[in-house]
Amino acid sequence: MHKQKQIDFDRIKKAIGYLNENYKSQPTLEQVAEHVNLSSYHFQRMFSNWAGVSPKQFLRYISITHAKNLLKEENASLLDTTYELGLSSTSRLHDLFIDIEGMTPGEYKNGGENLSINYSFVESPFGETIVASTTKGICYIAFVKDEKSALQSLKKLYPNAQYRQYTDQIQQNATFVFTQDWSKLDKIKLHIKGTDFQLKVWQALLTIPMGKLSTYSNIAHKINNPKASRAVGWAIGDNPVAFLIPCHRVIKSTGLLGQYHWGSDRKAAIIGWEGAKIWDQTP
Template sequence: METQQELDYKRIAEAISFIRENFKEQPGLDETAEHVHMSPFHFQRMFREWAGVTPKQFLQYLSVEHAKAILKTTGASLFDTAIESGLSGTGRLHDLFIKVEGMTPGEYKNGGASLQINYSFADSPFGKIIVASTNKGICHMAFADEGEEKAFAGLTAIFPNAHYSRIVDMIQQNALFVFTQDWSKLDEIKLHLKGTDFQIKVWETLLQVPSGGLTTYANLAKKAGYEGASRAVGTAIGNNPVAFLIPCHRVIKSTGEIGQYHWGAIRKNAIIGWEASHQNR
């Protein structure tokens, strides 16, 4: 049975999809509310509770003009000063709390035969997720749009020989604080990832993009040390094993268009707008 948070997100996603598909007509509050079968009053209230801003303000954060402004004003410092700045706490860079440890060659090759993996399901502002951890950190996080059974099958496909327990542990609970925006409660998040050296370098570089910030594939490739390899970097981004924590949603086209996303373009729009709204509150 779906939770209220899941139902709210589905309506938010449906509204975002409707507005973006009909942006030339600039649909108003009444029209959008009618599309999601709600009264304007209740839709506006639900949207504000979810995003912290009105639907109109939210869509402004998803405009090409806004994206270009973010890229222009943050491009120089997006990576170079994020880690050195030491920013932390509520509304700041949760990325500073995250450290990456790659799996050993043995763990990588044998499908995680030596790993004990705990996993659980949780609600997020963007739908139900599966989150999994080893004793070293989060190894997997994905949106469970097709149900818990398929989400678990996706996890076991990555680590076919691991030992699994459906347990909520402290590593998972700590990581989930990022969705509350109360990062004062957040201890250090560690990631334990299965990937090539190239992939892990790209993912580490992604972690330096601050919440509310954006970058392009070309800029990410350059900062990762692979200038001119935007396509290969894009493939590594698409193979990101940890949704949201590794913020592949913050990579957009150089034109300012939001672009595609492994877990759906509408969800990418929702996450970018949600992060922007929280940075501007």
């Protein structure tokens, strides 16, 4: 079952890439299905089961026009809302559920020799992930190509930590965001390594509501450092906790979705999936 889900998502990701590349010609369902080697019927059913909407509806949520409209809302809110008040009324806000705690120098001194880290491999709607935690919270989430290299990447961050492959309650609570109503979840704690500037940027990302988008320059304004767009981009690229710290919600000011540490097609998949969850529930 796990392998089949990964195969299905790889097909979805391939389809999204095709839609992104060919959106101007408005490809038909048959054309997209053929591109991923499925019949129209099976592709429509698989895609709708995953996204909750049809491929045609999904395309609307990853279109430049939709992105630009969301950015207009974001820019308008910057004019009359402070960083502290930059929250939506929706109950599906990351920052209502996530606390970031920066590690102390002693906690990652000498490559994390004082840390005990549990890790596990977990399915998500966007492919397999590696999820790692300390006793204080989640310290790492990344999308996985293969489990061996994923673990090596984690160990590069904390080479002298003690590791155990074990699924703990902290990890389970964090991954429930994919399957359960957020309003019924316990608060998610993150325990991560970063500079003061990086932590500010990652905190600012948490104020972007699910289904919304922002830009690098808007994030720089939110941390009261409007000239730091490039540094903001570097900090976003160094995000150690995929999805929960929503760096995927930051796009170019032109409305193009742009690059993503774990692949631009996966970024489009997450943005579209979140858009479908939010906008298709709007009365």
